[in-house]
Amino acid sequence: TGSSDPYCIVKIDDEAIIRTATVWKTLSPFWGEEYEVQLQPGFHSISIYVMDEDALSRDDVIGKVCITRDMLAEHPKGYSGWVSLSEVDPDEEVQGEIHLRVEVLGSQGGRRLRCSVLEAR
Numbered sequence: 001t002g003s004s005d006p007y008c009i010v011k012i013d014d015e016a017i018i019r020t021a022t023v024w025k026t027l028s029p030f031w032g033e034e035y036e037v038q039l040q041p042g043f044h045s046i047s048i049y050v051m052d053e054d055a056l057s058r059d060d061v062i063g064k065v066c067i068t069r070d071m072l073a074e075h076p077k078g079y080s081g082w083v084s085l086s087e088v089d090p091d092e093e094v095q096g097e098i099h100l101r102v103e104v105l106g107s108q109g110g111r112r113l114r115c116s117v118l119e120a121r
Contacts, residue, residue: 002027003025003026003027004025004026004027004052004062005022005023005024005025005026005052005053005054006022006023006026006029006050006051006052006062006120007019007020007021007022007023007050007051007053008020008031008048008049008050008051008098008120009048009049009051010035010046010047010048010049010115010117011046011047011048011049012039012040012043012045012046012113013040013043013044013045014047017037018035018037018115018117020033020117021033027121028119028121029119029120030118031117031118031119032116032118032119033116033117034114034115034117035115035116035117036105036112036113036114036115037112037113037115038110038111038112039111039112039113041111043069044068044069045067045068045069046066046067046072046102046113047064047065047067048064048065048100048115048117049061049063049064049088050062050063050085050096050098050120061088061089062085062094062096063085063086063087063094064085064086064088065083065084065085065086065098065100066086067079067102072102072104077103078101078102078103078104078114079100079102079103080100080101080102080116081099081100082098082099083097083098083099083100084096084097085098096120096121097120097121098117098118098119098120099118099119099120100115100116100117100118101114101115101116101118102114102115102116
């Protein structure tokens with residue numbers, strides 16, 4: 001139909017911790033959702049998967065963004081901007097980007113991740 005029913009899943013080291021709401025029938029979803037979670041001291045990466053909800057079969061993966069611990073260290077005040085999606089399946093072409101704001105708050109002993117999933121296109 002030329003549209004998707006997108007939502008996002010946020011994973012820390014491959015453990016799903018957040019699922020956004022589904023935005024129905026659009027290629028330019030707006031979520032504006034913000035989450036705060038405790039970060040384990042030895043975490044490696046944060047992955048945001050953009051999914052297409054499908055009522056009749058398994059949900060499709062549109063693409064993903066991976067933010068590593070090293071990338072966050074390069075932006076100590078956090079990162080905000082558009083990030084291109086990368087493929088999950090090497091046989092699939094991926095187009096699109098997601099607007100994120102990611103910050104690590106607190107000290108080494110009690111760090112929290114604030115992740116704002118804003119919109120996609």
